Amino acid sequence: MNVPFVNLAAQYLSLEEEILAAIQDVGRSGGYILGEKLESFEKDLASYLGVKHAIGVANGSDALFLTLKVLGIGPGDEVITAPNSFIATGWVIAATGATPVFADVAEDMNLDPRKAEQAVTRATKAIIPVHLTGRPAPMMELNALAEEKNLLVVEDAAQAIGASYRGKKVGSLGRAAGFSLHPLKNLGVMGDGGIIATDDSNLADTLRKFRNHGLKSRDECEFWGFNSRLDPIHAVVASIKLKHLDRWNERTNEIANRYRKGLQSLVQVPEDKPYEYCVYHNFVIRTEARNGLMAFLEKEGVQNRVHYPIPIHLQQAAAYLGYKSGDFPNAEQYANTMISLPIYPELTDEQVDFVIKKIGEYLK
Structure with missing residues (x-):
């Protein structure tokens, strides 16, 4: 008997007819960047996560990076996270110009709040708890630490969509959260994709501009931004899969x-x-x-x-x-x-x- 580590085609084949119809609908609509189909998925996912806003971006790394940038993380700042995550968790911090600071993990392989507290300095501005393997990090303790030290909490929920902690969905437990829609994730699209989740309406409004060059209208740029958008063709696939x-x-x-x-x-x-x-x-x-x-x-x-x-x-x-x-x-x-x-x-x-x-x- 052979047991593949993954079998992405099996999931696709179970939904093939519906997926092909949705992709065809996107093709016939002529709307290939942002638009109603993306907005519909964002609304449905926000409702599922129990947050006010979900913002589609190009990938899970960008979801965290853009969030840190908009929250003002940059040179001279330190951000605490776990050392046993995927390399992108460290990269998103370094890419802002801030310094990644690591703290050891506990038996469940998630960030140990006591070790995180020991890593706090005057330069610390945020904590990124990683919900590794789909298991929620100890958010009650980490949020208490963040409140005591006046730190931001941004969840790395790339591996944990659908997980919950003390009755609340992962992604609703910090100031914001980044999810990955990579094909290998529990909710995966046919390529790269990411989501930012937040209850902060001002943050969400800025992030929607930031992912789209900083534009506030087609021809008006409010600030320098990035090009990091979730394409509608991925959004319709994610919408289908979200139901399952x-x-x-x-x-x-x-x-x-x-x-x-x-x-x-x-x-x-x-x-x-x-x-x-x-x-x-x-x-x-x-x-x-x-x-x-x-x-x-x-x-x-x-x-x-x-x-x-x-x-x-x-x-x-x-x-x-x-x-x-x-x-x-x-x-x-x-x-x-x-x-x-x-x-x-x-x-x-x-x-x-x-x-x-x-x-x-x-x-x-």
């Missing part, structure tokens, strides 16, 4: 529970807290036998990955920040022991059981 998102996330939770039950005596498995709903963008196990197990699984037809093998603070791009190996022991240990297993709604129980069986064969 909760069902898909429920299925990934079923798969996660099946993995957990079958693997908890063999490896370290992620555990859910009663006040959070994880959407399992990735299902990450940890074992000291990581490298051998990964090779064995690949040989047996089970694709697997590591998210991520090199923490941001140890990347060449971040060398100027002066961090070294050992600075963030939890993040570094997890990078050396984790494996991401296949998890997506189209995965069958038989495939999941095959993965469990093969892990057992190697570790027993």
Whole structure:
């Protein structure tokens, strides 16, 4: 049996007729930049997230970068985040001219509020909690820290659309949030895409101009901006998929529970807290036998990955920040022991059981 790590075509084929009709409708409309179809998706997604505004942009990285820029983050500022995220989380801070400052993570691989507090200086202006693997970060503690220190909170929700924390959707828990619509995400389009979510109407108004060159009308530029817009052709695909998102996330939770039950005596498995709903963008196990197990699984037809093998603070791009190996022991240990297993709604129980069986064969 072969178990692909992802199978994007399977999801597309289940919706192909509806997607092709929607794309054809965009083509016949003649409206290919911004417009009603994008606005309709933005409105529906804002309602789903429980926020006043959703602003479509070109990708998830831009969602965070544009937000930081409009919030005034720049040279001389420091922004605290986790070192075990995708490289873009560090890049968006550096791209504003600010300095990325890392703090170690807790057992759930999300930012440890105590470590974040220790990283605060007079130059700190914001915190970017990362909802890694679809699991909500400890927002109650991080928001309390931000309020005490007068810091902005911008959620990196790229991997966590549909997740919730203490009864509220991820993306509604800070000043603003950035989501990714990359094809690999739980709500993915047929290319790149991103969303900014916020309850701040003034911020949303500025962001809508900022994503479109700073224009306040076709011919009037209020300030220098960027060209970062979500295309209507992606918006209509996302609109179709949004109707299925909760069902898909429920299925990934079923798969996660099946993995957990079958693997908890063999490896370290992620555990859910009663006040959070994880959407399992990735299902990450940890074992000291990581490298051998990964090779064995690949040989047996089970694709697997590591998210991520090199923490941001140890990347060449971040060398100027002066961090070294050992600075963030939890993040570094997890990078050396984790494996991401296949998890997506189209995965069958038989495939999941095959993965469990093969892990057992190697570790027993």
